[in-house]
Amino acid sequence: MDRTPVISEVLRSVGYDPDQRILEIEFVSGSTYRYFDVPDELYVALMAADSQGECFTMSIRDAGFDYQQIG
Numbered sequence: 001m002d003r004t005p006v007i008s009e010v011l012r013s014v015g016y017d018p019d020q021r022i023l024e025i026e027f028v029s030g031s032t033y034r035y036f037d038v039p040d041e042l043y044v045a046l047m048a049a050d051s052q053g054e055c056f057t058m059s060i061r062d063a064g065f066d067y068q069q070i071g
Contacts, residue, residue, distance in 0.1 A: 010053030016043040024070075025056065032071035035060055 001024050003015035008028075015024040016038070023038040023046075042059060049055035 004047070006047075006052050008052045011056060014043075014046065014052070016040075018043075023060065023065075025060075026071075030071075031069060033067050033069050035065040035067045038065060 001015040001017055001022070003013035003024060003026060005013045010028060011025055012028050013026040016022070017024075018040055021037050021039065023035040023043055024032065025035070026032045038060070045059065046052055046055050
């Protein structure tokens with residue numbers, strides 16, 4: 001999956017597969033995670049957020065999505 005670099009203190013890059021509804025996030029720490037069954041509008045909101053790290057924490061990390069560490 002292609003990821004788009006972002007300017008964030010927490011996130012390094014973000015990718016999204018709308019067909020499978022998978023959000024892939026690479027963190028500045030180097031870890032990469034896939035989050036499953038993420039709605040398109042949440043990905044759009046994340047990419048448009050003033051603070052993508054804060055948006056991730058409140059809307060994705062703490063929202064109970066299933067996830068898998070891939071790197």
